[in-house]
Amino acid sequence: MKFRFKALQRMREPDELDSPTLLASPRGWIATFVVLIIVAAASVWFFAGRLPVTVPAAGLLTHPAGTARLQSPYGGTVRSMLVRPDEAVQRGQEVAVITVDSGRDRTVHSPFTGRVVAFSAVDGHVVGQGEELLLIERTDTPDDRLVAMLFVPVDRAMGVVPGKPVDLSVSSAPPGAFGLLRGRVHSVSSYPVMLEHAADLVGGLEAARGYLKGVPARLVIVDLERDPATPSGYAWSTQNGPPARLQSQVSVAGAIGLGSQTLFDLLLGR
Template sequence: MKFRFKALQRMREPDELDSPTLLAAPRGWIALFVVMITMTAALLWTFGGRIPVTVDSPGLLTHSSGTALIQSPYGGMVRAVLAQPADPVKLGQTVVRVEDAEGRTREITSPFGGQVVGLSVTDGQVIAPGSPVASVERTDTPQDRMVAMVFVPAERAIGLAPGNEVELSVSTAPSGAFGLLRGTIGSVSPYTLTREAVSGLVGGELAAQRYLSGSPPKLVTVELTPDASTPSGFAWTSQSGPPMRLGTQASVTATINVGRQTPFNLILGR
């Protein structure tokens, strides 16, 4: 009866025609404006924004001529290994002595100058003609300098060109502490590299496996940006980079900047 009495009482009251009708609360209008502004900003960014397009690939720091293998022209037993890793070698220097089947001592000499980075034989080992005995990082060319050799899968190398900016994460200088090493593309090989070609550049089949996991790569040579104010002698994304000189044969991961693209085109795959 209580609810019925209230209903009858409201029916007797005149309509409140002069009272304003509230279509939406102020909070609702604020939320609507925020959504509209956000959507407008997103559309403007989708069609007018620019995001960097990069290619990431593995490589290593080395000298401009790379690493080459010294092979034995003789078969026989290794009697003496005369060079050790990190030793410098000159053109014509004896690195291994081999005793052939007739008991003659044969000397295996280096056909180039550089620094030994690895040995493939030990004393007493029997080798065949053509067997590798040592790998040497060549430093005997007139334009010798430290570079980064980066191996980019062919399908990802489209658009790469000399002058593209590159940032290198160096294994011996953690990027979290020292930043990234700066450089630019110096050259891009016109053709893909065979397994043998990659092995010849990095010093053997075992070293080449890291760069041959996918499709045949192209060689991208990165020229490091010099900076005399840093301890390493090169420019970094941090102020000074690592507090020491860089050594070769260090693994790197290269991030190559190939340009900028609108998010709309990136979504469409253009």
């Protein structure tokens, strides 16, 4: 019977009990260390890393007094509308002529200063007393300026207080091209805004329903941060923002910053 040389040699040698045993290759140890480092970093970030907390809200750019509906004090036929959309009007200015049932012409005057946003009547239209003629954005408050009006659902309004930072996505200035408009919370309404009040501010019931979405909301006024170095005159997340000045009555989507919290606290619902 023949045996291979290596087999016979192994039988003659004693057991190598004191020889080191290779448990893993150097490449395996490197992979293990990398995994341990990643797990340790993730654990630290889980307890110490912070995530921004924001509250989303829809709204529009406008003036603090919002819009107002100019109603006809007379019933009759509209003989002539004396102003045009986007035209500035002064308090006491003639805005329409109504021919009443007796055949006499009655002049309607604007009770406030502002800018014509929309018409509800045209020449030849028959209107009743108290029926809406014009929608005017008021600019006659002492602190008149361009602001953002946001409607924050009541269940998300906790923590929204004056001074909080706000980033605004303006529909007329796509954020992908021009960045986000910067602002800060100026005031928060003490009570939820009713649909009728919101309609007076934004220019009608349909617009108000779009912002409130059927849930109670608090009105948040946002002051826009000024920056004379930009074409718009306001601060943006990009260097210059859009190449033109901002217009009012433009829809915005806001993100109100409430601070930050750890992922651990977020998972616990704190």
